[in-house]
Amino acid sequence: MVGLKISLPRIRLAYLPTPLEYLPRLSKYLGGPKIWIKRDDLTGPAFGGNKVRKLEFVMADALSKGSSVVITTGGVQSNHARATAAVASKLGLKAVLVLRGKEPSEVKGNLLLDRLFGAEVRFFPVEREEIPRIMEEVADELRKKGEKPYIIPLGASFPIGAVGYANSVVEIYNQAKEMGIKIDWILHAAGSGGTQAGLVFGTKMLKMDAKVLGISMGPDAESLRSASLRIAEGISSLLGIDVRISAQDFKVVDDYVEEEGKITKNVVGAIKTLARTEGIMLDPVYTAKAMLGTIELVRNGFFDANENVLFIHSGGLPGLFAYGRELSAFMS
Numbered sequence: 001m002v003g004l005k006i007s008l009p010r011i012r013l014a015y016l017p018t019p020l021e022y023l024p025r026l027s028k029y030l031g032g033p034k035i036w037i038k039r040d041d042l043t044g045p046a047f048g049g050n051k052v053r054k055l056e057f058v059m060a061d062a063l064s065k066g067s068s069v070v071i072t073t074g075g076v077q078s079n080h081a082r083a084t085a086a087v088a089s090k091l092g093l094k095a096v097l098v099l100r101g102k103e104p105s106e107v108k109g110n111l112l113l114d115r116l117f118g119a120e121v122r123f124f125p126v127e128r129e130e131i132p133r134i135m136e137e138v139a140d141e142l143r144k145k146g147e148k149p150y151i152i153p154l155g156a157s158f159p160i161g162a163v164g165y166a167n168s169v170v171e172i173y174n175q176a177k178e179m180g181i182k183i184d185w186i187l188h189a190a191g192s193g194g195t196q197a198g199l200v201f202g203t204k205m206l207k208m209d210a211k212v213l214g215i216s217m218g219p220d221a222e223s224l225r226s227a228s229l230r231i232a233e234g235i236s237s238l239l240g241i242d243v244r245i246s247a248q249d250f251k252v253v254d255d256y257v258e259e260e261g262k263i264t265k266n267v268v269g270a271i272k273t274l275a276r277t278e279g280i281m282l283d284p285v286y287t288a289k290a291m292l293g294t295i296e297l298v299r300n301g302f303f304d305a306n307e308n309v310l311f312i313h314s315g316g317l318p319g320l321f322a323y324g325r326e327l328s329a330f331m332s
Contacts, residue, residue, distance in 0.1 A: 002206060004170045006239065008163060009060035013087055014043040014052045020175040020310070025277040032298035033307040036183070037280065038172060041287075041315040046086030046113060049079050049315025050195055053164035054156035055087045061160050062093065067150035069094035071138055073131050076101040076123070077285065079316040080155050082110040085119035095119040096142070096149075098135050100128060109322025128154075157194030157227070159234030165198025166205065166235055172310065173206050181308055183210045188312035189290035190214030190252060193227030195314065200250060201232045204243045210310075215293035216254035217286055225250040256293035263323050266292055268330035283316030284323050290314075 019039040027035045043052040062070055070088050074081040074097070081097045088095035097114055103123040107115060114121050124134055131154070139149040152161070176183050186203070190196050196214040203210050216224055228250045236243050263284050270292035271282050282288040294311055303309055320327070 002170055002173055004167050004202075004205070006163065006167065008057055008160065008238070009064045010056050011060045011063070011091070013045060013056050013059070013090070014048075016043070017171045017175065018042050020172065020179070023278050026274060029273070029277050030295060030298045032301075033184075033303040033305055033309045035294075035298075036181075036308060036310045037278075038168075038310055038312045040168070041313045041317060043315070045090065046083055046117070047315065047317050049083055050165070050312070051080045051083040051156060051315075052087070053168055054161035054194065055083060055164075057163050058152055058156050058161045059087055059091055059093075062150040062152075063091065065150060066148055067093065068148045069096060069142055070150050070152055071096045071098060071135050071142075072152035072156075073098040073100065073135060073154050075099065076104060077110045077319050077322050079110060079283070079286070079319065081119075082113045082117075082318060084152060084156075085114045085117040088119070089117045094147070096138060097121045098131060098138060099123050100131055101125055109320075110318045111322070113318055153192075155192035155194055157192035157197075157231060159197075159231055159238045162194040162198040162201070162231050162235055163238065165195050166202040166239075167198075169199060169202025169206060169208065173208055183208075183310050184307040185303065185309045186210050186212045186312065187290065187294050187309060188212075188214060189217050189286040189314055190224050190228075191217040191219070191286065193224055193231050195312070196224070196250060196252075197228040197231035197235060199312075200228065200245060201235045201243055204245055204249065205241060211251060212249075214250070214252045215290045216252055216257055217289060218257055219254070221252040221254045224252045224254075253293060253297070256289060256296060263326035263330070265330045268327055270295060271327070272331075280313070281317055281320065282313070283319040284327060285319050286316050287314055
């Protein structure tokens, strides 16, 4: 068993290690490589998801700095915002969620959970680029009220958060070794760069011969590579571990991008495929789109037939219940 010595503050929040499972029926159905899944939808609090791994280090940092309130952002149905609200409640912190979009007429899905966890939710129908400034303004407002705010960027995609996914590679490495398999590819939904930064850093650190492939949820491949590289370099500095990483280490495909929040027939098809072959559900905004990309890559012969492809299930299941009408339209 290998391990990663991390000197950073950490609060154990996730149920780890999450299962690593073979998907025999999906593999047979697609007729390609052997497909495996890392069940990070089962990390625990508030329906789990990949953000809980990141929040173990992020929230510990917030508490070590004496913070009284955390501020973060995402879309109206943000999985990250929901996980942050839940963990903040557990740790006795206030949470302010700066959500990008108009306030919906109906409270459901992740937004319903945000409310139940007691988060203060604010809506801003602005472009993504404006959100960091707005979060700083919210932080200034809270400081004037005597609070000590801690800002968590989109998806907790900064070095402290990404350490959670560097650590996940240790888990994958040990599980694969115990099972006697070699992981050739690690696929995941890529949105803000933190998960891929951690995964690439971890595989490089362990000298693990596995290629990490991010399936973009929106940003173009070059933007994601640049963001992920900056975060990975930050992990190296933060942990004091010299790992040589270049932009070429970040493999990204942006051929399967769908409009954010838009549920298409192909997306629902990916959800149905995994549900009806393996009994595993995906969320319609992120993991289903990543699975759609995975399926298309297999069908296009991207992988060798004898390779082992690991799909990171990053969670987000409450989103299913926010898009019931859209999903139903393509269920037949």
